[in-house]
Amino acid sequence: MNYDVMIAGAGAGGVPAAVAAARRGAKTLLLETGAAPGGTMTAGLGFPVCGLFENEVSRPPRLLNGGLSEEFFNAVCEADRDPVVTMGRVYVCRCSAALFRSIFERWLDHKNLTFIPRITGLEAETSGGKIGPLRFRTSDGVQQTVFPKQVIDCTGQGAVIRQSGAARIEPAKLPLAGFAVRLCGIGPDLLLSVKVPYQLRKAVEAGALPDWCRFTFFSPGHPDGREAVCKFSPPAAFTTDETFAVVQRALAVLRAEIPAFQTLEIIECSPAVLQREGVRLKGRYVLTGDDVRAARTFGDAAARGAWPMEYWDAGNGPQYTFVETGPFYEIPLRALRSETFQNLWAAGRALSADSAALSSVRVIGTAMAAGEACGRAAVENVI
Numbered sequence: 001m002n003y004d005v006m007i008a009g010a011g012a013g014g015v016p017a018a019v020a021a022a023r024r025g026a027k028t029l030l031l032e033t034g035a036a037p038g039g040t041m042t043a044g045l046g047f048p049v050c051g052l053f054e055n056e057v058s059r060p061p062r063l064l065n066g067g068l069s070e071e072f073f074n075a076v077c078e079a080d081r082d083p084v085v086t087m088g089r090v091y092v093c094r095c096s097a098a099l100f101r102s103i104f105e106r107w108l109d110h111k112n113l114t115f116i117p118r119i120t121g122l123e124a125e126t127s128g129g130k131i132g133p134l135r136f137r138t139s140d141g142v143q144q145t146v147f148p149k150q151v152i153d154c155t156g157q158g159a160v161i162r163q164s165g166a167a168r169i170e171p172a173k174l175p176l177a178g179f180a181v182r183l184c185g186i187g188p189d190l191l192l193s194v195k196v197p198y199q200l201r202k203a204v205e206a207g208a209l210p211d212w213c214r215f216t217f218f219s220p221g222h223p224d225g226r227e228a229v230c231k232f233s234p235p236a237a238f239t240t241d242e243t244f245a246v247v248q249r250a251l252a253v254l255r256a257e258i259p260a261f262q263t264l265e266i267i268e269c270s271p272a273v274l275q276r277e278g279v280r281l282k283g284r285y286v287l288t289g290d291d292v293r294a295a296r297t298f299g300d301a302a303a304r305g306a307w308p309m310e311y312w313d314a315g316n317g318p319q320y321t322f323v324e325t326g327p328f329y330e331i332p333l334r335a336l337r338s339e340t341f342q343n344l345w346a347a348g349r350a351l352s353a354d355s356a357a358l359s360s361v362r363v364i365g366t367a368m369a370a371g372e373a374c375g376r377a378a379v380e381n382v383i
């Protein structure tokens with residue numbers, strides 16, 4: 001089957017890339033290994049959407065990017081009249097994982113767009129400086145071969161980049177990863193957001209839990225307080241089973257120490273350990289931490305970002321470095337385009353950036369804007 005644009009990965013970068021391409025008239029294919037769109041946002045059981053606004057909380061929030069970012073924000077506002085909240089020096093947009101997914105599902109319903117979830121075994125051939133054809137298996141095990149003119153890797157782990165042998169950036173050292181658990185059976189207690197980290201820190205100091213349990217966040221998720229989400233930050237190399245075993249020990253500590261947690265149960269958890277950084281594209285430009293810090297702008301700007309560089313250091317937890325000299329930095333189109341293959345692009349966590357810059361551009365708002373820019377640029381390059 002022939003397509004103008006093929007995107008791998010239906011997360012924060014991939015869905016806007018596919019929708020941007022389809023709305024510009026391109027015959028578009030979006031492939032996803034999971035069952036539904038949403039990516040890390042849904043696997044993480046919901047995050048505040050970062051990277052939508054300029055980092056200037058002394059004045060009202062200003063969107064960094066128009067297009068799908070603005071459409072997304074308007075859709076969130078229809079469900080929650082006042083979704084913007086401040087977190088220290090930055091604005092974020094509250095959005096549940098369910099709302100995020102439903103906005104993406106609505107966008108994907110487009111006549112030019114085919115979405116195939118639950119694929120396996122994606123493989124890419126290359127020839128003459130181009131990528132393609134690509135092969136994959138559908139959920140019923142049938143092998144498909146597709147011939148896209150342009151290919152966008154939004155898998156968050158450089159699946160197409162690795163498969164095709166395109167020049168890539170391998171992280172030297174990985175930041176802490178993430179793993180979320182949704183909890184129920186919680187009794188009334190207004191101080192849980194303080195008590196949970198306090199008790200976990202005490203258990204770490206007593207040697208009952210590993211050090212990374214110090215960086216756990218607890219967010220009461222339900223208005224009646226009986227449900228909540230707890231976010232752990234395991235080392236990137238931990239398996240899901242290893243992480244889950246520690247999470248169960250941590251919850252045993254909380255049950256023993258906090259009366260409101262006596263009947264605490266897990267009702268849902270992340271399907272895997274969620275990586276903040278991985279293999280990504282080596283593009284025609286590598287965005288750097290200095291570019292982000294200095295609010296650098298570019299002649300071929302494709303999208304804007306402003307989220308502080310947020311590096312999850314194994315020893316010290318999250319470390320923030322703010323964009324200092326301007327309201328935003330720009331991502332050049334060259335950082336979305338492969339230096340190896342003319343028709344290969346990447347957005348989201350797979351775009352071309354050093355580790356410091358990636359710790360800013362990876363957030364959902366910026367991933368969406370870069371994804372949309374990638375989809376647009378890919379269509380302009382369809383010959």
Ligand SMILES: Cc1cc2nc3c(=O)[nH]c(=O)nc-3n(C[C@H](O)[C@H](O)[C@H](O)COP(=O)(O)OP(=O)(O)OC[C@H]3O[C@@H](n4cnc5c(N)ncnc54)[C@H](O)[C@@H]3O)c2cc1C
Nearest residue numbers: 009011012013033039040047050155156159178348349364
């Ligand atoms: C622990 C943690 C906490 C975070 N907290 C926040 C936060 O509070 N706010 C915020 O804005 N951002 C947050 N982020 C960042 C953000 O969620 C991600 O960086 C962002 O989702 C990246 O978008 P993406 O499209 O690159 O990847 P993803 O959203 O991860 O999407 C990638 C998609 O590709 C699919 N895929 C993988 N391999 C293949 C393949 N071979 N073929 C087809 N599909 C494939 C995956 O199933 C997935 O659906 C957090 C990230 C982590 C890990």
